[in-house]
Amino acid sequence: xxxxxxxVGIAHAKIILVGEHAVVYNQPAIAIPxxxxxxxxxxxxxxxxxxxxxxxxxxDLDELGANVExxxxxxxxxxxxxxxxxxxxTLEIETNIPQERGFGASAAFATSITKAFFDxxxxxxxxxxxxxxxxxxxxxxxxxxxxxxxxxxxxxxxxWFVKNETLTAFKMTLTGTLVVADTGIHGQxxxxxxxxxxxxxxxxxxxxxKIVHLGQIAEKVRTDLTHNHPEHVGxxxxxxxHELQSLGVSHPKLDNxxxxxxxxxxxxxxxxxxxxxxxxxxxxxxxxxxxxIANALTKAGAQNTWIQPL
Numbered sequence: 312x313x314x315x316x317x318x319v320g321i322a323h324a325k326i327i328l329v330g331e332h333a334v335v336y337n338q339p340a341i342a343i344p345x346x347x348x349x350x351x352x353x354x355x356x357x358x359x360x361x362x363x364x365x366x367x368x369x370x371d372l373d374e375l376g377a378n379v380e381x382x383x384x385x386x387x388x389x390x391x392x393x394x395x396x397x398x399x400x401t402l403e404i405e406t407n408i409p410q411e412r413g414f415g416a417s418a419a420f421a422t423s424i425t426k427a428f429f430d431x432x433x434x435x436x437x438x439x440x441x442x443x444x445x446x447x448x449x450x451x452x453x454x455x456x457x458x459x460x461x462x463x464x465x466x467x468x469x470x471w472f473v474k475n476e477t478l479t480a481f482k483m484t485l486t487g488t489l490v491v492a493d494t495g496i497h498g499q500x501x502x503x504x505x506x507x508x509x510x511x512x513x514x515x516x517x518x519x520x521k522i523v524h525l526g527q528i529a530e531k532v533r534t535d536l537t538h539n540h541p542e543h544v545g546x547x548x549x550x551x552x553h554e555l556q557s558l559g560v561s562h563p564k565l566d567n568x569x570x571x572x573x574x575x576x577x578x579x580x581x582x583x584x585x586x587x588x589x590x591x592x593x594x595x596x597x598x599x600x601x602x603x604i605a606n607a608l609t610k611a612g613a614q615n616t617w618i619q620p621l
Contacts, residue, residue: 316356318431322422324348324414325463326491326583326592328536329551330472330529332507334459336519338526340472341533342415342463343483345491350406350419352427356397361390365404367479372402381451385421385444388493389428409615412499413584418460433595460499471533476505481533483544487541488601490593491583494564495614498589504558507588510558521554528554545578545594551593552581560586568608569593575607576600581594 323346330340330609361372368375375383390396402424408416425444429436445461458478463470468480510518535544553571555561565580565582572580572593577600580593593608595601605616 314465316431318352318354318427318429320352320423320428321424322350322426322464324408324416324419325460326414326590327459328469328583328592329532329548329581330525331555331586332503332558333522333525334472334474335507336522337474338522339374339529339533340459341469341529341536342459342472343469344368344463344466345414345617345619346467347617348408348414350416350423351410352423353403353405354427354431355401355403357401357482359399361399362401362405364401365367366406373546381417381448382420382424384451385424385448386566388447389425389444393428393432393434394514395428395432399458400431409493409590412493412590413498414590415460415464417466418445418449421445422461422464422514427579430525432491469536481537483536483621484539484621485536485541486539486542487578488595488598488618489578490595490601490604490608491590491617491619492560492568492572492608492613493590493615494568494588494591494612495542496562496564496588498585499587500585503585503587518558521558525551525554532616540567541594541596548579548592549573555582555586557613562587564612565586565591568611571607571611572604575604577604 323344325342325344328341328343334340363372398550408414408419410416422445425441449461459472462478466480469483471479528547532544532547561582568591569580577593582591593604595604601618605618608616
């Protein structure tokens with residue numbers, strides 16, 4: 312008879328508020344959790360086999376495709392670590408986090424799966440262990456992952472990040488509502504990173520000035536988030552978008568959505584993540600304004616929108 316053992320792990324998405332691309336050059340970035348976009352992993356015992364079930368895959372663990380090799384390797388390491396190598400189970404993943412939009416989907420999946428396995432065997436999971444396993448999956452999926460996604464998908468607070476320094480969570484007192492919109496176009500991380508690098512090669516001084524300015528904007532955004540200055544931080548978000556635009560990492564669809572949000576009354580708006588597609592967000596004064604802005608974004612061609620009170 313199969314035991315009634317059950318393991319559940321939940322993680323949420325994230326977005327970068329400010330600092331995209333500049334963070335590569337040791338400028339600060341801020342990411343915040345998106346708690347209404349989640350992934351839930353549920354592990355149940357089975358009579359035989361090790362089966363994975365999700366909206367995009369149903370089959371044995373050893374049949375997982377190369378596009379999710381990081382997660383396959385993560386599961387193998389967890390099975391080894393928790394003495395479950397030969398244990399039959401069914402692992403089910405449910406999520407509403409879009410892939411390749413800069414929402415930290417792969418880190419959220421890894422965090423959720425790790426939590427579920429530790430819950431399954433009723434073993435304590437330390438923050439260090441969770442970071443270790445999530446970083447393991449992220450390293451395989453993305454090469455040298457920064458750790459920003461891994462930290463934010465497991466945090467309830469914003470994360471302040473500077474490359475090669477300790478990530479720190481901080482409290483946010485900002486009142487307002489975020490509206491996040493998906494362009495429907497996959498973000499192009501490597502292309503965007505290479506565009507900035509090419510700009511540095513072509514005109515180092517001007518490009519470096521823009522990168523430093525994005526870092527200065529991030530410093531001011533942190534102050535506004537902690538001291539509740541929604542109108543000012545909105546202006547900073549829009550300024551950051553224009554700087555990213557000038558670096559060549561925006562996209563006509565992103566610019567169109569940013570303009571639509573501003574015309575609908577947003578305090579500020581910008582792309583989020585790598586750019587050249589992906590997603591954007593707008594800051595609204597309140598939930599009513601957020602609904603108006605979300606409708607305007609849908610009308611302007613957004614594939615999907617999400618509203619999150621701050």
